[in-house]
Every structure is written in C-alpha cells, then in structure tokens.
Amino acid sequence: MAEVPAIEAEALVKTFGATVALNGLDLCVPQGAILGLLGPNGAGKTTAVRVLATLLRPDAGRARVLGADVVAQAADVRRSIGLTGQYAALDNSLTGRANLVMVGRLSRLSRAEAWTRAGELLDRFGLADAAGRAVKTYSGGMRRRLDLAASLIGRPEVLFLDEPTTGLDPRSRAIMWDIIRDLATGGTTLLLTTQYLEEADRLASRIAVIDGGVVIAEGSPDQLKAKVGDDRLTLTLAPGADAALAMATLSAHATGPVTVGAGGLQVTAAVPARDGITTDVVRALDSAGMDVTDIAVRRPSLDDVFLALTGREGAGDQAETPHGGKAA
C-alpha cells in the first residue's frame, strides 16, 4: 500500500463574509517533503495553514493530515502537527523556558521530558542565555525561534510554518533558514508559506504558487524557475533614447518577453543567470549605438513569477525581497 501523504487537501473552500480566502485549494505533500506555499498577501496562504492545523473549519472540501481528517479527527491531527504562525504565539510575561515547558506539558510530555526537551531546544536555537528572561524582552528573531521551538517540543511529524521569516532582519532570517533546513533533514514534513521566491527556492523541495485561494502552479523550484526565467535585467535609457531599439537588442539575450516601464525609459527582460550576461548586453547595446544610463541584474521576484504565470502583476502591495530591497 502506498504511504499516506503527510498533507492532502481537496477543493478546500473558506469564505469570510464576502471575501473568498480559499477557492478550491488542492494540495498533496508526501511524508518528509518540504512544500513551499508561495503567494502574495491575501492569496490564502494563512487561511490554508489554519484550516490544515484545525484552527479553521473549511466551508467545503476536505483535508487530511497523515490520513486524519482535519474536521472529523481534529484531535488526531493535533497530535501530529506543530504550528508556527506569523506572529509568535507565546506568553510574553513568562520566561522562554517556562513557555516551552508549558507547551511541552500541553503536548502530552511528562514533566521531566518537557524540561529536558525545553533545555535541548533552547541550546539548539541559541536561546540558552535568555532562557530565564521574560519573552517580552526578546528580539523579534529570538521570539520567532522560541515560537518555532515551542512548535517542535512535542516532536511533530508535520510542521506548518506560516511566513517564518517575515519581518526578520537578514541575520535572523539566515538563522531561521538553517534551522528549517536542519528540520527537513531530520525527516519532518514541512509546509512553509512565504512571499519570497528566494526563500521557497532555498528551502522547499516543491513549490505551490497560490493566488486567489487556488494553486496556480506547482512543481520543483527548477521547474518553476524554468517558467519564470532566471534573472531580471533592467536597462534605464537616457531620455529620448529609442526604446524599441533597446527592446529589440535585449530580446536577443532574453529568455522571456521584454517589457517597458517608467514612461518608456526602463526596459526589463528575463535573462539566463550566467556570468558575463551584463557585458554581453552592454556590448550589444554599444554596437547598436544605444545610450544607457544604468543596467541592473536581479533575482526574479514574486511579481515576476506572477507575471510569468498569469500574465499580470501579482500582489497589489509589493513584498520586500529577502535581501531587504524592494522588488520591482
């Protein structure tokens, strides 16, 4: 018999008043896999996680975690999952250690086990020195790590991470990434939501792109990137320059459509991510006699994914890239 998938969702629907958060969401995550659920704000990522973690009842459709239905067998589901939400779900007045011991006890660990495991996790997540301090004195990164530790204390087989690095500084983000990769090698099934293509690319074995409460594309990061193209090259033209000529020149090197923005002064296209691509484009522009004031190459953003998948801009509000800069 085939192994039961860690997470299955079939045609999940959830509405809040007039807002349709999930509109027939399908997912299937095999045991031990890491699925990155990628989408802009309001795509339904958090709702999907909350339904799968038994916090929300779906209006229609069904979902199972390790074969247990999230509505009918919610108690069984809760025994096998861990959840780290977007906002650290901790008691701010208690110490870090007290929080972990409390969640450990509530996760059915004995007192001794809860204490031992809390100590282990505090050490592992670099929180041992702060263990005796109230959580309200923690930095955002520490809080997030403690929250993740709290989700892990009961040794869940399936872990949901809802935007685990949103709002973190680059250093804390890098620490979180290391921790998440460690978990994955330990065999935990992970579903992580993110607004960052780069994050999904780095962590996930499969990516599902979600928009308007449905999955619009699914595949390995490489398959997805093949659709999106690798890097983005943007030319800023001198005023009065011939945009059509620039487009034609760039299209010879592009792997996708060439677009024009900023009043005809910016030309953008997907280009292969290889050394020397910039030099090649500059040479081609030179021989065409084009005057360019700036040339920039960057990794594709979530907007590029949406543009490639749907032919339209994705999020209304522009997500920050993991580098801290503005995408597009």
Place this chain on the structure above:
Amino acid sequence: MTSTTIAPPATLDRPRGPQRRQRESRWRRLSWAVSDSLVLTWRSVARIAREPETLMDVTVQPLMFVLLFTYVFGGAIGLPGGGSYHEYLIGGMFGMGIAGSAPGTAVALVADMKEGIIDRFRSLPMSRAAVLLGRTTADLLTQVIGALVIAMAGLAVGWRIHTGPADALAAFGLALLFGYAFTWAGVCLGMVLRSVEAAQQLGFILFLPLMFISNAFVPTQGMPAWLRVAADWNPFSAVAAACRRLFGNPDPSALVQAWPMQHPELAVLLWSGVALVVFVPLAVRMYANKNR
C-alpha cells in the same frame, strides 16, 4: 491472490476493540483535561508572580473601597435596625471584591487571543476545556487572595465575626462560589470582545451598576420602590446579606420581604447555579466556535 480475497464488511471494521479504547480514552481524556487545566492554572499564577500588579483589582481596589466607604460615606449612612456601618460594609465588600475580578478575566482572555497564544493552544492535542478551566481556576485563587485582603482590611476598621468558624467558612465559601460562577460571565465577555480596552471599559460599565444597585454599600430601604426591587433581587445583594448573616453582622435586609433577602444563603446557591448553568456551556461553545 489479492483479487479473490473478500474484504470484511465495513461494519466489522469497528469491533469492540476501538470502542473499548474509546471508553478508556474517556478516562484518559478526563485526566488529561485535569492535567492541562493545572498547567494553565500554573501559567496564570506564574504570570501573577512575575507581574503582581495584575492583582490590583482584587487587592488595592477593594482596599480602597473599604477605606472610602468606612471613612468617607460611612458616617452619613444610617442602618435600619441599627448597628455599625463598618461591620455592615464588609459583607458587601465580599460580594464586590471577589466577583470584581470578572472583568479582569475578560481582559486576560482577550489579551491571550490578541497575543495568538490561544491559537497555539488550539493547535495542541490538549483538552479544549482546559483553557477556560485553567483561567477560571487561577482567577478563583486570586479571589481567595482578595477575600483575605478584604477580611484583613475589615478587621483593621473594626469588623468582627460574631459567629462560629463553621458559619464564617460558609460565608467565605458562598462568596467564593458566587465569585467563581460570575467569573464565567467574564469568560463570555472575553469571547465576544476584540480589544483589551473594550474589555476593560465594558467590564467596568457592566459591573459598576451591578455593584451599586444592591445592598453592598447602602441598605436598599432608601431607594425608590422600582429600583429597590432590582436591588433586592440583585445576586450581589444576596451574597452581601448571606455574608452578614453568617458573620453575625448588622443585616438590614432581614427587614426586606423579598424572597432572596429572607433566604440569602439559598439565593446565593441558586444564583451561582444559574450563572454556572448559563455561562459555562455558553463560554465553552463560544470558545469552540471562536474564529472558525
């Protein structure tokens, strides 16, 4: 050959085995519910230990009321049937000071929802009821502290118990029972409100008239007839009258013909029972359906 094996009928998939397990698991569930409630009680107590200022509503506030009413208003309030106002007041304070933590219950629950920790609890394999049981148990402990503070303050301003220890304990017991039952009203309030500020304000707005339209601070004899009916049937009046009777303190409401004033102990039991029967299932239901 797998194709020739006959699958057992679906009904045989659930023989006695799982059912027995379920019965066992009911006991286990109960013991887990107790254990989970104790963990969450410990959580709330640990919070108080770290932030003792959260106890103000059962310590400083009743203390202030005792002092204000004995020394500022007390001299101007005459008791039908006579007796010391200082002794009269303390029975009223037991009702008010103990049940006065109910708005705090609402505030604490709203804060938990805001902090997201309730989401954490809801995703754990823990007892559903434990969140509310743990909260109300911890509040009962703070109410015991409140009762002790009021008793000490009372002794300091001249209040005395004129009956035996059994009666005195019965008075404490009734006041705490009502306080605990009333806490569940606070839980319901916490379930409907979205902000801590709203819980604080609404708690105060609802609580204040309930406190004052009673015999807690002044005998109801001086109120207009229509208000007097409300005051005599107010559960807080029954708590105050029961405490006064059991402590052997002056009890002008003994002269009032309304049923609860003639049978205050029974009335407290009834009111507490009604509060528990109404608010506990309501609170549990509201919690189960919260944000789903």
